[in-house]
Amino acid sequence: MTDFAATRAQFVLPEGVIYLDGNSLGPLPKAAADRVARTVRDEWGEMLITGWNRAGWMAQPSVLGDRIGAMLGAPAGSVVLGDTLSVKVYQALAAALQMRPDRKVILSDSGNFPSDLYMAQGLVAGLGKGHELRVVAPEEVADAIDEDVAALMITEVDYRTGRRHDMPALTAKAHAMGALAIWDLAHSAGAVPVDLTEGKADFACGCTYKFLNGGPGAPAFIYVAPEHLDRAQPALSGWLGHEAPFAFDPDYRPGRGIERMRVGTPSVLQMAALEAALDIWDGVEMASLRKAALALGDLFIAEMRARRPELRLATPEAHAMRGSQISFHHPQGYAVMQALIARGVIGDFRAPDILRFGITPLYTTEDDIRTAARTLSEILDQTLWDRPEYHKRAAVT
Amino acid sequence: MTDFAATRAQFVLPEGVIYLDGNSLGPLPKAAADRVARTVRDEWGEMLITGWNRAGWMAQPSVLGDRIGAMLGAPAGSVVLGDTLSVKVYQALAAALQMRPDRKVILSDSGNFPSDLYMAQGLVAGLGKGHELRVVAPEEVADAIDEDVAALMITEVDYRTGRRHDMPALTAKAHAMGALAIWDLAHSAGAVPVDLTEGKADFACGCTYKFLNGGPGAPAFIYVAPEHLDRAQPALSGWLGHEAPFAFDPDYRPGRGIERMRVGTPSVLQMAALEAALDIWDGVEMASLRKAALALGDLFIAEMRARRPELRLATPEAHAMRGSQISFHHPQGYAVMQALIARGVIGDFRAPDILRFGITPLYTTEDDIRTAARTLSEILDQTLWDRPEYHKRAAVT
Incomplete structure (x- = not known):
């Protein structure tokens, strides 16, 4: 079994940030x-x-x-x-x-x-x-x-x-x-x-x-x-x-x-x-990593389904058909992601309507997933994205 | 006029090394x-x-x-x-x-x-x-x-x-x-x-x-x-x-x-x-740099001509036809360059017979050129390159 607390300790993870964008750019290894x-x-x-x-x-x-x-x-x-x-x-x-x-x-x-x-x-x-x-x-x-x-x-x-x-x-x-x-x-x-x-x-x-x-x-x-x-x-x-x-x-x-x-x-x-x-x-077993990633992904899906059943999952639930990210459709996806990032949960938006979250057990914990799901849910409760500043398309996300 | 003492001070130049290979890889700027x-x-x-x-x-x-x-x-x-x-x-x-x-x-x-x-x-x-x-x-x-x-x-x-x-x-x-x-x-x-x-x-x-x-x-x-x-x-x-x-x-x-x-x-x-x-x-005038480079190149040619008139120049003497390097032909070029490098004068060898020296006024001085010419001349006096270890071709030069 891979010790993911030990791998997590090897990364720089900024205070107050839950980083679910390692599928775009992985964080800095301390070494x-x-x-x-x-x-x-x-x-x-x-x-x-x-x-x-x-x-x-x-x-x-x-x-x-x-x-x-x-x-x-x-x-x-x-x-x-x-x-x-x-x-x-x-x-x-x-x-x-x-x-x-x-x-x-x-x-x-x-x-x-x-x-x-x-x-x-x-x-x-x-x-x-x-x-x-x-x-x-x-x-x-x-x-x-x-x-x-x-x-x-x-x-x-x-x-x-x-x-x-x-x-x-x-x-x-x-x-x-x-x-x-x-x-x-x-x-x-x-x-x-x-x-x-x-x-x-x-x-x-x-x-x-x-x-x-x-x-x-x-x-x-x-x-x-x-x-x-x-x-x-x-x-x-x-x-x-x-x-x-x-x-x-x-x-x-x-x-x-x-x-x-x-x-x-x-x-x-x-x-x-x-x-x-x-x-x-060098110290990571791919089978351990895969098991942990699927469990974190399942947790994210379950949390959002319990909180926001109307949110449409874009990622196949079947493990064999899933990579290591969880994506949802949302018509105001860009605005929602900007609001999330403002609250320290970093995922990304992909046109036309995808909220994308990378699942990376090397440094992502169950607590991170729970906090991300709670924050996403809170943002979906609000109508932040009616504000015009969230309607600009990202130059880079 | 560009102050080349000031530009030189902005580079890391290892002790005991005269670096005439900036036409292959420039040295580290301190910043x-x-x-x-x-x-x-x-x-x-x-x-x-x-x-x-x-x-x-x-x-x-x-x-x-x-x-x-x-x-x-x-x-x-x-x-x-x-x-x-x-x-x-x-x-x-x-x-x-x-x-x-x-x-x-x-x-x-x-x-x-x-x-x-x-x-x-x-x-x-x-x-x-x-x-x-x-x-x-x-x-x-x-x-x-x-x-x-x-x-x-x-x-x-x-x-x-x-x-x-x-x-x-x-x-x-x-x-x-x-x-x-x-x-x-x-x-x-x-x-x-x-x-x-x-x-x-x-x-x-x-x-x-x-x-x-x-x-x-x-x-x-x-x-x-x-x-x-x-x-x-x-x-x-x-x-x-x-x-x-x-x-x-x-x-x-x-x-x-x-x-x-x-x-x-x-x-x-x-x-x-x-x-x-x-x-x-940002602080360099190209006209100053060119003037200094041509002067350093002329000095190298003159020094070698005085010391080793038989050494065949590969670089055109006419300023208009010259880049910013001085090259000589030598049948044992690889061996000569290895001997030079061993004595702290770094140029490079290019097949089949070229001794190549980059002229870079940002950090190269007249003293560097004089020392390089003297060292090259001394090596040509010896027959170091009769040693078999100098006859191997460089994997990388």
Whole structure:
């Protein structure tokens, strides 16, 4: 059993704040401040250029990639850090399309994060070869996989509703139809048990600043199934993905295995923060975490159902279909969330009408959930959102 | 006149080290350590998700982009930070090819940094439309610009020799032939006076961890000429380049102006370090810096010529053709550089035979240059590089 009081003690949690937005940006691990300061002063400051080797900066995308891979059922050498999630989605998708040259359809769903859809649209437009991004409702994905599909591109957990797809089943269907499966794990990594090997994903990617707590701007990761490693072309063929980056050859030759998915200089300060965040995960059993997250989610649902039965749940109740967030619909969702935040309960609003609360047992307690539910209920008793200042749309939430 | 003693005092310069590698990684600005610590503790730690607005993280790529733009003769709203230089080269090149759909040639030179060539090769292969990357010698670029060229893609200052191209002249030739000009300013920004407006560059990009001293993994920047801003397609069409990122529309619509070149979440900790680095530049006149850099470079050349007349200079002596580094050829260059570093003079080696020394008046003094020249001369007197341990190729230099 994981000791969640001990993990909670490892985070900075501001006084008076109940933080249910770790699915957008995880809080600061206490050790990260020192770790970053050490990288700045002792590595950059003292080692200067030699830090690339002496401090291990150059190897860090693979070293930390392997640590994240181990949390996701990915073998060593199949995950590497770098860039942002959108860029990694682009690389996975471009590689998949090249591996299915006779097919023209990218299949995704309307619950996918828009940036994934946008990157696909940009790739399709850039290629100009008649590819099509086909977007169906989340419930219709399985039936929509046919022999025209080159790549299935799905975010496992819906960023708005928290609905979770069945990765092994959809991947199996994709493979049966000759398609490749790309999984975006933005709301999965550190949130739900994932086994990329068992699930037979062809590609996966995710970000590290949500449930993994790597900090604002932490790098993304990409996974390529071992059987594809030597065939997948990186599309963004940067020097650090070259077989011999420091030979400065004029011609690109993809590096060995997952290294080829590297592009340019890694973000050293961000990786230092992420490393400290991953240390916390070393002591966490995913099964314990999942059990605790489901219990906290069930508690939130029960509390709101008792207090506000008219509030419409957006998240599936069935455990197997749920990620690690609880969302509700509310027509004045933006105003309600602003009022909540003003009272120290931080969740977020997602257009058009979603109140979203991340469930993160590493630092969220039952008391937090009870207080959040009580506060939300009180706000719904009032009509705060009739005030005009709550009607402005958030620039950023 | 810029007071270079005052700028030097703003850097951490380790005892006993003469640092002539600021063209690879600039040293730590003293203020950066505190600035990063504040971002970690007071912003990430205390503001959590609200830091995106309250601490200005979301706006920072444009705010700092404008500050860098101002150093490069670029108007406000034409430069934005993000990703790595390789990714920004890809975006510029993809946009340029789309703007010249009837042309198939990307023209570059063999002095370009390999990653730029690799990114072009990846783009050409991915497009599969018969584009060609044509690479000529640096001296042959002007004559090779013809009416088949869609885009000229050149790094202004050669990373090995320090040879500087004539940006206005080559750009004028490109325009006369109907081509677009993309300039990589990796070894220009903070190194030599650049005026993108006067030079009529169509696109430019660069990195911020070399002469600008933004730290390891600092973000890249991209410039798009104002007249192209509404036509240039970003290729990597991520959500933060969308016209309304937080509307979460299913369809991509490019954002206004340079904002469309943003892709994913910016690296907040890296930007904090860069901001502190840019503060130092506020007090620097580029004309003073250039004058001082040329004088230091001339001194290095003169010292070596007096001591070691057989050492072959790789950098053009003519000021107009020189960036801000001095390079020499030496058949045992790797071994010589290892010996220099062991004695506290840090430059770097670039295959096949280049000893490279960055000239950075912000913190490099005449005494530094004299000591470096004396030390290099002493090493060349010895035959240290006959030892086998110096014959291994650097993994990273």
